[in-house]
Amino acid sequence: MSLRPQPTRWFEMLTARDDLTMAAETLAQTHAVELEIHSQTTTRMTIPDLQGRLEEYNRLAQRYQQYWPEADLRAAAIPGLPARVMDNALNELYAWREDADPLIQRLETLRSEHAELALVEEMLAPIDDSKLNLTLIASAGPALATALYVLPPHTRLTQLPAGVIYEQIPTVVNTFFLALGAPDEIAALEQELSAVKGRHLSLPSWLSGDLDDNRKQVTKRLDEIDQETQRLHSEIENLSEKHRLSTALSDIARLDWFLTNVSNLPISENFGWLTGWTSDLGGKTINDSLKRAGVRAVMRFPSSSPIGNDPPLVLRNPWWAKPFELFAGLLGTPGRNEADPSRLLAIIAPLLFGYMFSDVGQGLVLFVGGLILQRRWPFLRLLVAGGLSAMVFGLVFGSVFSREDIISPLWLHPLEHPLPVLIVPMFGGVALLILGLLLNAVEAYWRGDVLTWGRVEAAVLTLYVGLVASVLHFTLGMSMAVTGLLWYVAGSSWESHTGGTSFPTAIAQLLESVMQLAVNTISFARVGAFAMAHAGLSLAIVTIADVSGHPVAGFVVMVLGNMLIIILEGLVVSVQTTRLVLFEFFIRFLHGEGRVFRPLVPPSQRHA
Numbered sequence: 001m002s003l004r005p006q007p008t009r010w011f012e013m014l015t016a017r018d019d020l021t022m023a024a025e026t027l028a029q030t031h032a033v034e035l036e037i038h039s040q041t042t043t044r045m046t047i048p049d050l051q052g053r054l055e056e057y058n059r060l061a062q063r064y065q066q067y068w069p070e071a072d073l074r075a076a077a078i079p080g081l082p083a084r085v086m087d088n089a090l091n092e093l094y095a096w097r098e099d100a101d102p103l104i105q106r107l108e109t110l111r112s113e114h115a116e117l118a119l120v121e122e123m124l125a126p127i128d129d130s131k132l133n134l135t136l137i138a139s140a141g142p143a144l145a146t147a148l149y150v151l152p153p154h155t156r157l158t159q160l161p162a163g164v165i166y167e168q169i170p171t172v173v174n175t176f177f178l179a180l181g182a183p184d185e186i187a188a189l190e191q192e193l194s195a196v197k198g199r200h201l202s203l204p205s206w207l208s209g210d211l212d213d214n215r216k217q218v219t220k221r222l223d224e225i226d227q228e229t230q231r232l233h234s235e236i237e238n239l240s241e242k243h244r245l246s247t248a249l250s251d252i253a254r255l256d257w258f259l260t261n262v263s264n265l266p267i268s269e270n271f272g273w274l275t276g277w278t279s280d281l282g283g284k285t286i287n288d289s290l291k292r293a294g295v296r297a298v299m300r301f302p303s304s305s306p307i308g309n310d311p312p313l314v315l316r317n318p319w320w321a322k323p324f325e326l327f328a329g330l331l332g333t334p335g336r337n338e339a340d341p342s343r344l345l346a347i348i349a350p351l352l353f354g355y356m357f358s359d360v361g362q363g364l365v366l367f368v369g370g371l372i373l374q375r376r377w378p379f380l381r382l383l384v385a386g387g388l389s390a391m392v393f394g395l396v397f398g399s400v401f402s403r404e405d406i407i408s409p410l411w412l413h414p415l416e417h418p419l420p421v422l423i424v425p426m427f428g429g430v431a432l433l434i435l436g437l438l439l440n441a442v443e444a445y446w447r448g449d450v451l452t453w454g455r456v457e458a459a460v461l462t463l464y465v466g467l468v469a470s471v472l473h474f475t476l477g478m479s480m481a482v483t484g485l486l487w488y489v490a491g492s493s494w495e496s497h498t499g500g501t502s503f504p505t506a507i508a509q510l511l512e513s514v515m516q517l518a519v520n521t522i523s524f525a526r527v528g529a530f531a532m533a534h535a536g537l538s539l540a541i542v543t544i545a546d547v548s549g550h551p552v553a554g555f556v557v558m559v560l561g562n563m564l565i566i567i568l569e570g571l572v573v574s575v576q577t578t579r580l581v582l583f584e585f586f587i588r589f590l591h592g593e594g595r596v597f598r599p600l601v602p603p604s605q606r607h608a
Contacts, residue, residue, distance in 0.1 A: 028602035257603035312597035332592025354389025361401030363390025402538035422528035429524025436588025455491030
């Protein structure tokens, strides 16, 4: 098992100039490539007025995007120069626009008519006065004028002209206001209606005096509009196929991606040059992808980078350790000579979490929740391991959905025996701190600095182990501690005489290190404290449920109480686990000084 991050490999790819965009997209789809321009290359790719063409496309999209295909987009099978591809795609869009504009204008007119008629239909539904003649209202004038408005629900009009006859027709959604009066009075009324966000509604001229007949006519016209709308949409879709709109839109989307992510590339008259870093160390994935895409390219993997930069690093972990890369990522990427702790954390983090959140039932909820939600939020895979650990420690402490009277504990109940619950995590913390110091030794070996570590840091480790061991066996432990102290003095003296840290500074650093280790050790008692707090909160919920005096009330209390513990304590325990890992464990060996590998992101497969 290797804990060392893997450096990426420098690659160089020569491709036909016409294949450049396709080659860049194919590399991005492998998720294994980070592009970096060779600094010694002076000739750069220029794309004449491609940005201007994209702006023209954006103007077309604002007007017509809702009428363009929504299916998955496929790029053209024939590659070409970016400017030429863009021109061809825009020409298809222009041709489609010329044919589709009359259809779209008719469609939008029908949409507006449909919206008006739907409101008229809504207004007519509750009317039961057969004397209301809509034909006369629609054709009133010139001595009389009418106003028909749609008002927001519960709208109240405070001042109405005295000579105006009006009728309010409320519906479930809107309030319709119909008024009849002199033209000047209606004009004044319309100003007030507009002030309360009223919307003017026109009555169709073909309405009759019979309400039932009007309802039928409106329904018939709405059906006719729906049928014609469906026909127009079908014609627009046929035009999209005729002008190969999917291909044109896909090509433009990819060129937009290319301009944003893969600009300033070195080219010649016939070739393009792509260089950078890859996590595909053998090159098989990249070569197979280029072959499947039909890209004309030649790949080369030099033994070293010509630009002299440190390569980005990637973490090589099995599937079960992948979620725990999140912890190291909080500090950055481990450096080339730093240990990747992800595999160790796959054991350590669940142990810490489960000890503090020990309950079989609540752990099962977290486990199932992690399984369900991990596809949508991958970081929630941590809940799977945490839930399993909580279930195991639930058996150890004998807790099922906050009750300690269902199963017997494999060890003890925390509130009945608090001292062992506090002490055990401290010894676990000692083991974790020692592991961190040993990982520091491994990193010193990778750096070729193991002798310095042996003279100074190994002495600190011996002193710490001796002080801890003295709790169990005073004589043996103090002997180790004194040995570590003398070892440190001798090693620091050697370092000070060979140009290293001065002796007084080294002694001050020793005091700081010992005090820090002591504080870190004691801080692991909080793991036991949180386990007891979890048990205490569980006991409080069970007590409230038992004294409720009714089975249903008790059941509700238990359900709500367990939900509270899962949400509140689950969050708090997660934070504490993260804190212990970062500030007690990582501080011994991890600085996160590695260069992050940022693979090129492929273009979207759907037109947005």
